[in-house]
Amino acid sequence: MPTAAAITSWFADHSGALLSGALNVVLIIVLAAVARVLLGRLISAMTRRIADSQERLRGGAAAERQRARAETIGSVLRSIASFTVFGVALFMVLGELGINLGPLLASAGVLGLAIGFGAQGLVKDFVSGMAMMLEDQYGVGDTVDVGEAVGTIEEVGLRITKVRDINGGLWYVRNGEILRVCNMSQGWANAVVDLPVSAEASPAAAEAAARRAAAGFSADPEVAGALLEDPTVVGVNDIANGAMTLRVTVRTRPNEQWAVGRALRARIKSEMDADGIAMARPASMNV
Secondary structure (H helix, E strand, O other): OOOHHHHHHHHHHHHHHHHHHHHHHHHHHHHHHHHHHHHHHHHHHHHHHHHHHHHHHOOHHHHHHHHHHHHHHHHHHHHHHHHHHHHHHHHHHHHHOOOOHHHHHHHHHHHHHHHHHHOHHHHHHHHHHHHHHHHOOOOOOOEEEOOOOEEEEEEEOOOEEEEEEOOOOEEEEEHHHOOOOEEOOOOOEEEEEEEEEEOOOOHHHHHHHHHHHHHHHOOOOOOHHHEOOOOEEEEEEEEEOOEEEEEEEEEEOOOOHHHHHHHHHHHHHHHHHHOOOOEOOOHHHHO
């Protein structure tokens, strides 16, 4: 067991090295913290510049969408920067403490390879999530169809996308499992109204009633702000089982197609009722 004199002698002999090592460790930590702060500010400045340029070019909702996208990507980049900077600093501190990094790095390489093989799905999810963010395939608030899940995006992460369906269920969808996306909220949408009219009705009379309804529809203050074009009466789209399907379409702003479709359907029905045009009855009632 070492005596107090031996310990004192050892510290006297190695005090210079200990002080130098301690100063080096402190310096590494300080430099790592400074580097992380500078990288964070650089990333924040880059994302602000991207968002500001999109606001000048696009304005409105499109600019806000791009701003949210830029902030999301900036958050991911800051996380990567923190992991990289402090990871390098950790290895430098271990080197200053006299720990042989060769076996440690070799073990880390083998462990990383094993984890890589065992977590291929996780890596795929992260890569797919980053690609979706960079390509702006969808964002929070968008209505999407991603296969099994159809609903509104509540949260977009690097690994998981959360989708709230029409029944209130929250779907957790792995990004790596999303093979295709139908985004119903980007740019514009179409409200398609199909009305089953009795096959005995006159096609010309049914179309005339639909045109009268469509003519006054654009002037309705309750829906005017949601419309991008006046409604178009396509005409008779199908005849089957004693029904004549009349189709009317109208281009709307994103996420407004369902409300506009309901309002237009009710207006056309009122016009047809006024003209005495009967709707088609279910096939079971025609027997």
